[in-house]
Amino acid sequence: MSTETSDLRSQTSEAGPSKNRQRAEWLRENRVRVTVLAVLVFVFVVALLGLEREDWFETIMQGLSVGALTFLVVSGLSLIFGLMDVFNLAHGEFFMLGAYLGWTAYTRADTLLDVAIPLLLLAAPFALMPLWQRLAVSITLTGRARKATAWGFVIVGALAAFFTITRFPLVIWDAENFALTPANMTVQIDLGTHAPLPADTFSGPVIVAVLGVLLGGALIAFGFGTLRKPGTETEALDRRNYVAFGGLLLAALLLHLVKEPVNEWIFGLSTTWRFFLSMGISVLLVAAFGALVEVILIRPLYDRPIYQLMITLGLGFILIELVREVWGRPEFTMARPAAFAGTGEGCPGQGLGGFFSGCSTVEVFGGRLRVYNEGFVILVGIVVLVAVTLLLRRSRLGMVIRAGVEHPEMVEALGINVRRVFTMVFALGSGLAALGGVLAAPSIGLSSGMGAVFLLGAIVALAVGGLTSFPGAAVGALVVGLLQQIIIRYGQVGIPIPFVEEPFKPSPTVVPAASIVLMVIILLVLPTGLLGRSEK
Amino acid sequence: MTSTALAQSTGLSGWLRRRRGLLGAIALLVAFPFIISIVIDGQGLAAVVNNDLGNARFLQGLAIEIFILGIYAISYDLILGVTGILSFGHAMFFAVGAYTFGIMLKSFELAWPVALLVVLVAAVLQAILFALVLPRVHGITYALVTLGFASVFWIVIQSSDLADYAGAEVGLQGVDAPVWFLDTTNERFIFYLICLAIFFGVYVLYQHIVDSPAGRVFVAIRENEDRALMLGYNTFWFKLLVLVIASITAALAGTIHTLHQPIVTPNVAGLFWTVTALLIILIGGMGTITGALIGAAVYRLLEYYLDKWFAGAAGLLIGAAYVLLVLYVPYGIVGTWRAKSLRIKEGRDRLLKLLTGGGGKEEPAAKE
Numbered sequence: 001m002s003t004e005t006s007d008l009r010s011q012t013s014e015a016g017p018s019k020n021r022q023r024a025e026w027l028r029e030n031r032v033r034v035t036v037l038a039v040l041v042f043v044f045v046v047a048l049l050g051l052e053r054e055d056w057f058e059t060i061m062q063g064l065s066v067g068a069l070t071f072l073v074v075s076g077l078s079l080i081f082g083l084m085d086v087f088n089l090a091h092g093e094f095f096m097l098g099a100y101l102g103w104t105a106y107t108r109a110d111t112l113l114d115v116a117i118p119l120l121l122l123a124a125p126f127a128l129m130p131l132w133q134r135l136a137v138s139i140t141l142t143g144r145a146r147k148a149t150a151w152g153f154v155i156v157g158a159l160a161a162f163f164t165i166t167r168f169p170l171v172i173w174d175a176e177n178f179a180l181t182p183a184n185m186t187v188q189i190d191l192g193t194h195a196p197l198p199a200d201t202f203s204g205p206v207i208v209a210v211l212g213v214l215l216g217g218a219l220i221a222f223g224f225g226t227l228r229k230p231g232t233e234t235e236a237l238d239r240r241n242y243v244a245f246g247g248l249l250l251a252a253l254l255l256h257l258v259k260e261p262v263n264e265w266i267f268g269l270s271t272t273w274r275f276f277l278s279m280g281i282s283v284l285l286v287a288a289f290g291a292l293v294e295v296i297l298i299r300p301l302y303d304r305p306i307y308q309l310m311i312t313l314g315l316g317f318i319l320i321e322l323v324r325e326v327w328g329r330p331e332f333t334m335a336r337p338a339a340f341a342g343t344g345e346g347c348p349g350q351g352l353g354g355f356f357s358g359c360s361t362v363e364v365f366g367g368r369l370r371v372y373n374e375g376f377v378i379l380v381g382i383v384v385l386v387a388v389t390l391l392l393r394r395s396r397l398g399m400v401i402r403a404g405v406e407h408p409e410m411v412e413a414l415g416i417n418v419r420r421v422f423t424m425v426f427a428l429g430s431g432l433a434a435l436g437g438v439l440a441a442p443s444i445g446l447s448s449g450m451g452a453v454f455l456l457g458a459i460v461a462l463a464v465g466g467l468t469s470f471p472g473a474a475v476g477a478l479v480v481g482l483l484q485q486i487i488i489r490y491g492q493v494g495i496p497i498p499f500v501e502e503p504f505k506p507s508p509t510v511v512p513a514a515s516i517v518l519m520v521i522i523l524l525v526l527p528t529g530l531l532g533r534s535e536k
Numbered sequence: 537m538t539s540t541a542l543a544q545s546t547g548l549s550g551w552l553r554r555r556r557g558l559l560g561a562i563a564l565l566v567a568f569p570f571i572i573s574i575v576i577d578g579q580g581l582a583a584v585v586n587n588d589l590g591n592a593r594f595l596q597g598l599a600i601e602i603f604i605l606g607i608y609a610i611s612y613d614l615i616l617g618v619t620g621i622l623s624f625g626h627a628m629f630f631a632v633g634a635y636t637f638g639i640m641l642k643s644f645e646l647a648w649p650v651a652l653l654v655v656l657v658a659a660v661l662q663a664i665l666f667a668l669v670l671p672r673v674h675g676i677t678y679a680l681v682t683l684g685f686a687s688v689f690w691i692v693i694q695s696s697d698l699a700d701y702a703g704a705e706v707g708l709q710g711v712d713a714p715v716w717f718l719d720t721t722n723e724r725f726i727f728y729l730i731c732l733a734i735f736f737g738v739y740v741l742y743q744h745i746v747d748s749p750a751g752r753v754f755v756a757i758r759e760n761e762d763r764a765l766m767l768g769y770n771t772f773w774f775k776l777l778v779l780v781i782a783s784i785t786a787a788l789a790g791t792i793h794t795l796h797q798p799i800v801t802p803n804v805a806g807l808f809w810t811v812t813a814l815l816i817i818l819i820g821g822m823g824t825i826t827g828a829l830i831g832a833a834v835y836r837l838l839e840y841y842l843d844k845w846f847a848g849a850a851g852l853l854i855g856a857a858y859v860l861l862v863l864y865v866p867y868g869i870v871g872t873w874r875a876k877s878l879r880i881k882e883g884r885d886r887l888l889k890l891l892t893g894g895g896g897k898e899e900p901a902a903k904e
Binding site: 300 | 697851
């Protein structure tokens, strides 16, 4: 397969006198692809026809729902791998982090506000980076001694910050105490009550806590300033730095003053609006975290790709442990927002209009669907697909990304800061994964293993669709979602096998195995995936 | 590695001198339980042979776990570090050995040499399975396919359909020791010595493999496969050979694991177990063979003590250590040591010269 004919889109959209010959040529070049696609569609249709009518509609919709969640994970994975050749094995854990942060913003917004204050204070000294760099010049040590001193400052600063942050009033759940477990809080929200946690105040004088965190931040920033090679030009210290520093301090102060009213306001909102709010907060936080990860962990390793793979593996491991430490090991769920939780009079809704009736379930074509899972999740998936496609096709950033996938060196030569685009794409991908996480939280619940499950699905989808193709990622996610749901459904009704009395029932644990087998088969037949470009 | 002067000396004495580090380590490890028994437990030498409870017995168990990890990691080092095949399904190599051996003993009640033979056949077969996809996919895609293989195995081994054999999520348990000298509960010291022998046997064998002409081709495949092909080596057969050797070794580690642990959990087939191997060879130094052994010891001790001191936060600390290692010590302990050792040697020579007032008798020979 040559490069110019393998792109499905560009070929089919071309019109000319020799259209038929071109079509024949295209078919010959892509015969494996077309055959695989035809076999897949055939298998799916046969599998669906084997089901009862109300079953197959349900199955398709459930497949779409799982496909939409998988798509949110795989889209980021695909963009990141396509642009910078980083296979982010921690992507599933970004999804998980999104879910947990979303739950926190939805159920315990007060905790998030409480934690934000010391973090803002901690970040403030970093705004004065040029000052620290200038001060660090006075340290005349060189080589290893300088490095050791710098890390000493960082460690001392981190310790100082850690011990003073605990002096701040932090209203937090407690995985050990049943009344304060995350699971119990979800139940309370579901019942419409919201028992406030015991109010907490500063332990010890306020000034010690504030100054301690500021000092800790300053020490860490100074350490990083010292890490730079001596003799390199320091950045200019201008008004912007002071404004940023002052702004962060002011923000922390303001947040502290308005904490109570904001809290009241958030908990006064209807659960639906709060859900959208927590979605936004979680996406922003995880996107920021993703950007930080790219800058600190991924960027130093661009010339050692295998180590990049390993570091993302380690990062995922750390995130799982972190979630277990902070939110506890037991699984819990997130309360479903009111708009999707209606019961009683007039429920379940009938027909397609029932999706907007405010009921939790709806009956369509004899099948019973959950409005949240099979309606809202799919809707968000489609919106994201359209939005990202538009971003890639119509915006300047999208143009740079597409060009970067093809020829990164050329893009750099044209004077575009590819590094910054890398960071932005990493943040975008992390944000999309977090969106998937928040969406998944009310339907499948939160557990520290949810990331690994969806990462596996996403890897399969990526391999099926083509490693660097964005439309391929969408197709792959769809295939994975449908396949999983069809097998689950057949696990319930059983597969009739000729000459055998008892129908064969695959156990639920076999479901992920089936999609992996599909991945292996497709990769072996078609190493570039269904829509992927052949290797350059 | 060994200097030219030492390598030239022949005969038994020469061999002893060349291998003095290794022999010293073996002697130390054989004496180790006795030393612990006397110094820490305050018991006699007989306590070790009699299998009495105490620190000596416990630390022997810990050492056996290190041996298992070492054998397992060394096989991964051959695949990833020496030959440069990016496989993420290595846990399956281990788990196939562990589960096959256990099931053959428990459910099929085979004699243990027959069970070992079955493990051998299973190991070769799965190596062939991993090799069959090699010509089709490379690099990251190969990593994904092998990850896929291992995940399927992990899922199947946990499924309720096989619960009678593999014990579903709980794992395989109730495998009795087939003969008296493979009994880790009642004959701990004998079992310890057997594991020690296998551990160093595998190590010496691997060193010979890497130093052999075939081993040179493995390294050539890692450095530049196209060039190795152009020189006339059919790299596929060499990679198959690597996979077969590694698979048998890892399966061996798995069988010892089955004998040593009261229960074989599905965790040993999961991605985390592959990551463990990766972590071990990263700590020790990739592609150095010796590094896998040192890494295994460091990893297991680190895990044990972090778990003891920090309880829940241990996993977090291990993860952080892993990330820092990848960022700042990419060549591991042995790799960094080898890079620095020349300078250290020079410094030592200079110090000796200064102390003795003009060069010792043997020292100049050690310079390359």
